[in-house]
Amino acid sequence: MRAGHCRAAFTCFKLAADRGYSKAQFNVGLCYEHGRGTEKDLEKAGFYYCQAASSRHAMAQYRYARYLLQHGPGSLQDRQHTAVALLEQAAGAGITEAQAYLGVFYMRGLQPQEKRGLKYLLQAANSGDAQSRFHVGVCYEQGLGVQQSLAEALRHYRQSAAAGSRQARDRLWAWQQQLQDVHTKHPFPSGLRASSSSPDFWTIEPVSANVHSSQPGQCGLTLPHSWSTGTLHMMLLSSAGWSCAFRARTVPVELQGWEAQHCWQ
Secondary structure, three states: OOOOHHHHHHHHHHHHOOOOHHHHHHHHHHHHHHOOOOOOHHHHHHHHHHHHHHHOOOOHHHHHHHHHHHOOOOOOOHHHHHHHHHHHHHOOOOOOHHHHHHHHHHHHOOOOOOOHHHHHHHHHOOOHHHHHHHHHHHHHHHOOOOOOHHHHHHHHHHHHOOOOOOOHHHHHHHHHHHHHHHHHHHOOOOHHHHOOOOOOHHHHHHHHHHOOOOOOOOOOOOOOOOOOOOOOOOOOOOOHHEEEEEOOOOOOOOOOOOOOOOOOO
């Protein structure tokens, strides 16, 4: 959209927002957050997101929660309490971004709630989020909040890869390489060679206890939607808390930002 059109749109949104229309308030928040049609101002963005969130605008609840955790005033504990309540409401309203965010949030806290985190990751995955589907695979592979099952992990990795996740494709490739190594060191009986030459990921769970990845970057939970305002500065999501969540397992974790679409309403 051209700069002149952005300024005109911002003016219209601002007039409606100041008259109490929640969708316009959300749009004004977007304009201030991204500097569209006006100067970028995160404090004003937070103000308008808050206004819209108070009217139960679900996406505004999600974005205001993010604002509180990254830039909001007051103590971290108070901001966290308010933000989680908003994220829960947004997730319940079907906002995939909030579901994905909560999933990682609960997995990575200093006191992880793995089952709760998995619940939200599954919700986001079932809403079509390929990255959350990959994270569900990580949970099954590592036994986080669920009975450890390599077969289920690979099923989710396959679905995530089919939906475009590069991490899932890399993870599947890594497992295939490891299975080939296992087959080389411990050949199957001759009668099974034909079927084992091209590994079937659904049949490998019996060897999972002896096959672990120690390659950096092969597996991990990604903190979603940090695209617009930089890296999240959430102390409770420290690497120490994350290592506790994984209970010092051998598979390291990467934190990467990934982009989400934003649109006016």
